[in-house]
Amino acid sequence: MKIDNLFDLTGKVAVVTGGGDGIGKESCRILAAAGASVIVSDLSLKKAEAVAMQINEEGGNATSVACDVSKEEDLINLIDFAVKTYDTVNILVNNAGLGGGGRENPFNIDLKYVERIYAINVFAPWLLCKLSAPYMQKSGYGSIVNITSMSSINNSPSMAIYGSSKAALNHMASNLAFDYGPMGIRINCIGPGATKTHALSTVLTPEIESRMLAHTPIKRLGEVSDIAGAVLYFAAPISAWVSGQVLMVNGGGVQTLD
Numbered sequence: 001m002k003i004d005n006l007f008d009l010t011g012k013v014a015v016v017t018g019g020g021d022g023i024g025k026e027s028c029r030i031l032a033a034a035g036a037s038v039i040v041s042d043l044s045l046k047k048a049e050a051v052a053m054q055i056n057e058e059g060g061n062a063t064s065v066a067c068d069v070s071k072e073e074d075l076i077n078l079i080d081f082a083v084k085t086y087d088t089v090n091i092l093v094n095n096a097g098l099g100g101g102g103r104e105n106p107f108n109i110d111l112k113y114v115e116r117i118y119a120i121n122v123f124a125p126w127l128l129c130k131l132s133a134p135y136m137q138k139s140g141y142g143s144i145v146n147i148t149s150m151s152s153i154n155n156s157p158s159m160a161i162y163g164s165s166k167a168a169l170n171h172m173a174s175n176l177a178f179d180y181g182p183m184g185i186r187i188n189c190i191g192p193g194a195t196k197t198h199a200l201s202t203v204l205t206p207e208i209e210s211r212m213l214a215h216t217p218i219k220r221l222g223e224v225s226d227i228a229g230a231v232l233y234f235a236a237p238i239s240a241w242v243s244g245q246v247l248m249v250n251g252g253g254v255q256t257l258d
């Protein structure tokens with residue numbers, strides 16, 4: 001048995017949203033290291049370009065494109081771009097997300113906020129699944145990975161909209177697994193615990209961190225590489241019979257902000 005083959009993505013095409021930073025960036029890097037051609041997409045073209053350049057310098061194969069996942073035309077353009085550039089899409093990482101951080105006081109937010117969170121966290125992944133699935137089916141290899149959140153199953157204050165949007169993403173995936181399985185496409189979710197990224201740095205204080213660590217058996221916060229490892233697992237042939245699942249990558253604990 002060759003272990004490498006189980007993680008080999010040579011010849012596969014991967015599309016990652018929000019790939020310019022944090023978990024998305026590291027996911028792009030690990031998929032490229034496994035041999036995939038990676039389309040790094042991000043709201044910021046500059047960030048996407050920098051990640052693609054780094055991957056190419058590391059010996060991988062990557063291209064960049066601007067994509068604001070809240071815009072339907074950008075999502076259509078993203079899959080068109082992937083197909084024009086690399087002929088197909090095999091792996092889709094729905095990583096771009098918005099909200100959380102315990103900033104959703106239910107009496108201060110309005111419907112516009114709710115619509116925006118759901119547009120980015122739920123509607124965009126749905127449309128990208130719809131647009132890429134036919135190519136995955138035709139190519140004979142498809143794996144979709146949604147980055148959700150621990151808050152999709154935990155309850156805490158001022159997280160109702162973000163948490164429910166990520167719960168919707170989980171449930172959408174476990175249902176789509178039934179539609180997609182016969183097409184040769186798997187779909188799974190990863191729920192990161194508190195992971196050291198720019199997004200987390202906007203809410204983390206030393207007090208919050210020590211409270212989080214008190215409830216975390218593995219006594220550190222997550223690194224982006226911890227989450228990217230799970231992305232590779234779901235994207236690669238090693239998880240060929242795994243679909244409709246949610247894997248929490250959280251040091252074995254629960255890190256809430258309250």
Ligand SMILES: NC(=O)c1ccc[n+]([C@@H]2O[C@H](COP(=O)([O-])OP(=O)(O)OC[C@H]3O[C@@H](n4cnc5c(N)ncnc54)[C@H](O)[C@@H]3O)[C@@H](O)[C@H]2O)c1
Pocket residue numbers: 017018019020021022023024041042043044047067068069070095096097098100120147148149150191192193194195196197198199200
């Ligand atoms: N970091 C954590 O602790 C944590 C925990 C749970 C879930 N998550 C989830 O992980 C995912 C990535 O978060 P992160 O912490 O790596 O964030 P990050 O802030 O480090 O990076 C996010 C990237 O997404 C891009 N982006 C923002 N809005 C976008 C849009 N509308 N369209 C396309 N790209 C956009 C940004 O430019 C940036 O490059 C999100 O879905 C988030 O909800 C993160």
